[in-house]
Amino acid sequence: xKLKRGIFHFNKDIFVSGFAAVAGEKEAAGPLxxxxxxxxxxxxxxxxxxxxAESKMQSFAVKKAMEKADxxxxxxxxxxxxDILNQCISTNYGLRELNIPFLGLYGACxxxxxxxxxxxxxxxxxxxxTTISVTSSHFCAAERQFRFPLEYGxxxxxxxxxxxxxxxxxxxxxxxxxxxxIVRAAVAGKIVDYGVKDINNMGAAMAPAAADTIERxxxxxxxxxxxxxxxxxxxxxxxxxxxxRDLMDKKGYPLKGRxxxxxxxxxxxxxxxxxxxxSGPGCSAAVLCADILEQLKNKQLRKVIFVAxxxxxSIITNQQGETIPSVAHLVxxxxxx
Amino acid sequence: xKLKRGIFHFNKDIFVSGFAAVAGEKEAAGPLxxxxxxxxxxxxxxxxxxxxAESKMQSFAVKKAMEKADxxxxxxxxxxxxDILNQCISTNYGLRELNIPFLGLYGACxxxxxxxxxxxxxxxxxxxxTTISVTSSHFCAAERQFRFPLEYGxxxxxxxxxxxxxxxxxxxxxxxxxxxxIVRAAVAGKIVDYGVKDINNMGAAMAPAAADTIERxxxxxxxxxxxxxxxxxxxxxxxxxxxxRDLMDKKGYPLKGRxxxxxxxxxxxxxxxxxxxxSGPGCSAAVLCADILEQLKNKQLRKVIFVAxxxxxSIITNQQGETIPSVAHLVxxxxxx
Numbered sequence: 001x002k003l004k005r006g007i008f009h010f011n012k013d014i015f016v017s018g019f020a021a022v023a024g025e026k027e028a029a030g031p032l033x034x035x036x037x038x039x040x041x042x043x044x045x046x047x048x049x050x051x052x053a054e055s056k057m058q059s060f061a062v063k064k065a066m067e068k069a070d071x072x073x074x075x076x077x078x079x080x081x082x083d084i085l086n087q088c089i090s091t092n093y094g095l096r097e098l099n100i101p102f103l104g105l106y107g108a109c110x111x112x113x114x115x116x117x118x119x120x121x122x123x124x125x126x127x128x129x130t131t132i133s134v135t136s137s138h139f140c141a142a143e144r145q146f147r148f149p150l151e152y153g154x155x156x157x158x159x160x161x162x163x164x165x166x167x168x169x170x171x172x173x174x175x176x177x178x179x180x181x182i183v184r185a186a187v188a189g190k191i192v193d194y195g196v197k198d199i200n201n202m203g204a205a206m207a208p209a210a211a212d213t214i215e216r217x218x219x220x221x222x223x224x225x226x227x228x229x230x231x232x233x234x235x236x237x238x239x240x241x242x243x244x245r246d247l248m249d250k251k252g253y254p255l256k257g258r259x260x261x262x263x264x265x266x267x268x269x270x271x272x273x274x275x276x277x278x279s280g281p282g283c284s285a286a287v288l289c290a291d292i293l294e295q296l297k298n299k300q301l302r303k304v305i306f307v308a309x310x311x312x313x314s315i316i317t318n319q320q321g322e323t324i325p326s327v328a329h330l331v332x333x334x335x336x337x
Numbered sequence: 338x339k340l341k342r343g344i345f346h347f348n349k350d351i352f353v354s355g356f357a358a359v360a361g362e363k364e365a366a367g368p369l370x371x372x373x374x375x376x377x378x379x380x381x382x383x384x385x386x387x388x389x390a391e392s393k394m395q396s397f398a399v400k401k402a403m404e405k406a407d408x409x410x411x412x413x414x415x416x417x418x419x420d421i422l423n424q425c426i427s428t429n430y431g432l433r434e435l436n437i438p439f440l441g442l443y444g445a446c447x448x449x450x451x452x453x454x455x456x457x458x459x460x461x462x463x464x465x466x467t468t469i470s471v472t473s474s475h476f477c478a479a480e481r482q483f484r485f486p487l488e489y490g491x492x493x494x495x496x497x498x499x500x501x502x503x504x505x506x507x508x509x510x511x512x513x514x515x516x517x518x519i520v521r522a523a524v525a526g527k528i529v530d531y532g533v534k535d536i537n538n539m540g541a542a543m544a545p546a547a548a549d550t551i552e553r554x555x556x557x558x559x560x561x562x563x564x565x566x567x568x569x570x571x572x573x574x575x576x577x578x579x580x581x582r583d584l585m586d587k588k589g590y591p592l593k594g595r596x597x598x599x600x601x602x603x604x605x606x607x608x609x610x611x612x613x614x615x616s617g618p619g620c621s622a623a624v625l626c627a628d629i630l631e632q633l634k635n636k637q638l639r640k641v642i643f644v645a646x647x648x649x650x651s652i653i654t655n656q657q658g659e660t661i662p663s664v665a666h667l668v669x670x671x672x673x674x
Contacts, residue, residue, distance in 0.1 A: 005414050006438030008464045049657050077342050078525055085651070086423040088443045092528065092649035096662045101343030101525035103451065104649075104664070106425045106443035114440065118455070125462035127345045188415055188438035191429065312429035312441075314422070320386050325433045327441070 004220045006188040008117070010124045016181035016333070017130070017173040018069025021290035022061050024139070024165030027278075030267045035290040037064045040165070043140050051085060054138035054167075055094035057282075058083070061169040062095065062134050065289075069171035076100045076171075077128035080115035083136050083281055084108055085145060090136050100132070108310030109206075109235050110189065111135040112168060112285040113329035116306075117186040120331070123174050130175075136167030137280030146199075146315060159201040161237045161279035164266055168285030170293075180336045181296045185221070187330035189213045191312065195323045199313065202324070203240020203263070203276055206309035209326035210236060211247035213307055217330055218253045225258045229301045232292060234284035234308030234328070235263035237277030262287035262308075284308045296335045304333045341557045343525040345454070347461045353518035353670070354467070354510040355406025358627035359398050361476070361502030364615075367604045372627040374401045377502070380477050388422060391475035391504075392431035394619075395420070398506040399432065399471050402626075406508035413437045413508075414465035417452035420473050420618055421445050422482060427473050437469070445647030446543075446572050447526065448472040449505060449622040450666035453643075454523040457668070460511050467512075473504035474617025483536075483652060496538040498574045499611035501603055505622030507630075517673045518633045522558070524667035526550045528649065532660045536650065540577020540600070540613055542661035543646035547573060548584035550644055550665040555590045562595045566638045569629060571621035571645030571665070572600035574614030599624035599645075621645045633672045641670045 020037045028039040040057055047053045058081070066073065079098065082105035083090040095102060107114035115133035122128045140150055142163040148154040156162075172183065192212050196205040210233050218224060225231055225248075236244055241261045248255050262284040263277030288306060295301040309328040318324075357374045365376040377394055384390040395418070403410065416435065419442035420427040432439060444451035452470035459465045477487055479500040485491040493499075509520065529549050533542040547570050555561060562568055562585075573581055578598045585592050599621040600614030625643060632638040646665040655661075 011463075049653075051653055051657070082443055084424070086653065087421070087445065087649065087651035089649070089651045089654050092662055093654065093659065096528040096530050096649075099527055102528050102664055103455070103525055104443040106419055106441040108424065118440070121459055121462050121464060124464070125458050126348075127458060127461070188440055190436055191433040191439050193433050312424065312426070312433075314424035314426045316386075316388055316423065317426050317430065320388065322430065325429055327439055 007220045008121060009185045010120055012124050012174050014120050014123050014183040015173050015177040016179050016293060017177040018065045018171040019289040019293045020061050020064035020068055021168045021286040022057050023286055027164055027166050027266055030272060031265060032291050050138050050141035051089055054090035054136050054141050057167045058090050058094035058134060058136035061167040062132055065169035065171050071130055071171060073098045073100055076130050076132055078103060078122055079132040080105060080118045081134045082106050082111045085141055107327060108312055109279055109281050110308040110310030110327050110329050111281040112288060113306055113308035113331050116170060116331045117188060117329050119172050120183050120186055123172060129173060131172050132169060134169035135281040135285045137163050137282035139163045139165045142280055156275055157200045158275050159239050161202055161263055161276050162274035163280035164278045164283035166282035166286035168289035170289060179297050181293060182334050182336055183331060184334050185332040187213050187217045189327040189329045191325045191327050193323050193325040197323050199318050201239060202279060202311045203237040204243055205311050205324035206326040207236055207240040207243035207247060209328040210244050210307050210309045211251060213328040213330050215251050215253055225255045228258055228303045228305050230304045231255055231259045232304060232306050233261045235279040236261050236309060237263040239276045296333055299335055302335045306331045344557045345458060346522045347457055349461050349511050351457050351460050351520040352510050352514040353516050353630060354514040355402045355508040356626040356630045357398050357401035357405055358505045358623040359394050360623055364501055364503050364603055367609060368602060369628050387475050387478035388426055391427035391473050391478050394504045395427050395431035395471060395473035398504040399469055402506035402508050408467055408508060410435045410437055413467050413469055415440060415459055416469040417442060417455045418471045419443050419448045422478055444664060445649055446616055446618050447645040447647030447664050447666050448618040449625060450643055450645035450668050453507060453668045454525060454666050456509050457520050457523055460509060466510060468509050469506060471506035472618035472622045474500050474619035476500045476502045479617055493612055494537045495612050496576050498539055498600055498613050498616035500617035501615045501620035503619035503623035505626035507626060516634050518630060519671050519673055520668060521671050522669040524550050524554045526664040526666045528662045528664050530660050530662040534660050536655050538576060539616060539648045540574040541580055542648050543663040544573055544577040544580035544584060546663035546665040547581050547644050547646045548588060550667050552588050552590055554667055562592045565595055565640045565642050567641045568592055568596045569641060569643050570598045572616040573598050573646060574600040576613045633670055636672055639672045643668045
C-alpha cells in the first residue's frame with residue numbers, strides 16, 4: 001500500500017453507532033430546532049459556573065450517545081476529547097467519572113474532526129472496538145476567557161462569530177451497526193498561517209487551512225466537489241466560507257454549490273444577530289450530530305466530507321502581535337444501503 | 338486477539354529512530370549535565386517573550402531529533418504534540434513552519450507518553466511509517482500563567498515543584514533502525530481524582546493516576562516491577578513518588594527499588610532549591626530523551642516502563658474550589674540485541 005502523507009483510507013469499515021447533540025436555548029431556537037437530544041435552559045444549567053455548565057453538557061452528550069448506541073461506559077475502549085477552555089477543563093471534569101481510557105486532544109474548533117480521525121485510526125489498528133469522540137463549547141465560558149466579561153457588554157464587529165453553547169458526541173464501532181454510516185477516510189491537517197492577525201475574524205484565519213486540507217483530499221483521491229453531496233466546514237462562518245470558496249476556485253477545485261458551513265447552519269442570520277455565524281468546537285460537533293448524521297441515516301445525504309477548522313492562537317499570542325495559525329482536519333462519511 | 342481495554346501490545350516492531358533533548362541553564366547544570374543536545378542560555382533565547390522562547394526550544398528539539406534520525410520534515414507522516422500553555426501555543430507556533438500533518442494533544446505533563454502512545458497506534462495501524470512525538474515547558478511562561486508574575490517573588494511551599502525549561506522530541510519508525518530500541522506496548526490512562534485540591538502539591542494529585550495505570554499494566558501483562566529495569570514516572574517529584582510507592586505497596590504491586598522519577602532526576606535536590614522536584618511536560622520529555630533512551634541504546638537499561646502523569650486542572654477550576662483530576666499514560670520500551 002502506498003502511503004499518502006496524512007491521508008488515511010481505512011481498511012476496516014468503521015461504523016457510526018450512535019450520536020447525540022445538545023444545545024443551549026439560543027442554538028435550539030435556530031434553523032436546527034427540534035433536532036437536538038436535549039436543550040439546556042438558562043446559562044448555568046443548575047451549576048455554579050459556566051465552566052461547570054459546559055462540563056455538564058459534554059458529559060450529557062456522551063451519555064446520550066452511549067444510550068443511543070446501546071453501549072455502556074465499560075464497553076467503550078477509549079474516549080477522544082477536548083475543548084477550547086484553558087487546559088481543556090470542560091473535557092477533563094466532564095468526563096472524569098466515566099472511567100474510560102482517556103486521550104485528551106487540543107485542536108481548538110477542529111476538535112470534532114480530530115477526535116473522529118484519532119478514533120478511526122485506533123479502530124482501524126484493531127486495538128479498540130468501540131470509541132467515543134466528543135467536544136463542546138459554551139458562549140459565556142469562552143467569552144469571558146477569550147474576550148470580555150459578559151457584564152462589560154463589548155461590541156462585536158460584523159466579522160466576528162458567536163461561540164455556540166453546544167456539544168456533540170459520536171460512538172464509533174468496527175462491528176456493523178444499523179445506521180450503516182461508515183467513516184471511509186480522514187485527513188490530518190497541517191498548520192497553515194496566512195498572516196491574519198484579527199481575532200475578530202477567525203473565519204479568515206481558518207479558511208486557508210480548510211482549503212489546504214480539502215485540496216489535499218481531492219488531489220489524493222482524484223475526486224472533485226461534485227463527487228460528494230456535501231462539503232461541510234466546521235465554523236468558518238459567512239466571511240470565512242466566502243474566502244474558502246474563493247481559495248478553492250483559485251486552486252482549481254471549485255466547491256460548486258456543494259459547500260455549507262456549520263457556523264452558518266446553526267443560527268438564523270436575519271433573526272439571531274450572530275454576525276458572521278457560529279463558532280466554538282461545540283458548533284460543528286452539534287451540527288454534525290444533530291443534523292448531518294441524521295440526514296445520512298435517512299439517506300437524504302450519501303457522501304459527506306466534514307472539515308472542522310481550528311484557530312490555534314491564544315490571547316497571549318494575540319497580545320504579542322502574532323498571526324493566527326490554523327488547522328483543519330477532514331473526515332469522510334458514506335451512507336451504505 | 339482478546340482486547341484488553343486501554344492496553345496496547347503493538348503488532349509491529351516500532352523503532353526509536355532518533356531523539357533529542359534541550360534544556361535551560363538550570364536544568365543543564367543538574368545531575369544530567371552534559372547529556373543535552375543543546376543548552377538554551379538566559380530566559381528568552383533571543384526571543385521577545387517566554388512563550389516564543391518555549392516555541393523556539395520545542396522547534397529546535399524536533400529539528401535535532403530529525404537530524405539524528407536522518408529524516409527530513411517531508412519524510413515525517415505525522416507529528417503528535419502539545420504543551421501546558423493555554424491553547425498549547427508553544428506547540429502551535431513552534432511547529433507551524435514544519436508542514437507536517439499535525440495532531441495536537443492536551444495531556445498536561447503526561448503529554449510525552451500520550452504523544453508516543455498515539456504515534457505508536459498510528460504506526461501500528463500501517464497508515465504512517467515515520468512520526469514525531471514532542472513536548473516542552475518553560476519555567477517563566479508556566480509560572481506567570483499558573484501562579485504569579487516572576488517579579489512578584491512568590492514563596493513556594495516545600496511540596497511544590499519547579500516547571501522545567503526543557504523539551505524532548507522522539508522520532509519513531511516501523512522501519513528497523515540501529516538503536517534497536519522498540520516500543521512494545523502502551524497503556525492509555527483513565528482520569529483519576531482522589532480529591533486533592535492543593536495546586537502546590539501536584540505530585541500528590543497525580544500519584545493515584547500513575548498507580549492506576551501501572552497496576553493495570555502489571556495485571557494485564559501478568560508481570561511485576563522486578564520484571565523491569567526501571568519504572569520511570571513523569572514528574573511526581575519527591576512527595577508524589579513517596580505516595581506512589583505507598584499506593585503500589587497497598588495494591589500488592591510493590592515497586593521494590595525499581596522506581597525513579599524524572600522530576601527527581603532532573604535537579605540536584607541539595608543544590609538547586611526546587612523543593613519537591615521538577616515538573617512540566619518538558620521535564621519527563623527531556624529526561625527520557627537526554628538520559629533514559631541513551632541508557633537503553635547503550636544497554637545500561639533493557640526494559641523501561643515510562644509513565645508520564647498529568648494534572649488536568651486549570652487556575653479557574655482551582656479558584657472554583659474543584660479537586661485536581663489526573664491522568665497517566667504508559668509506554669514500554671525494550672532494548673533488543
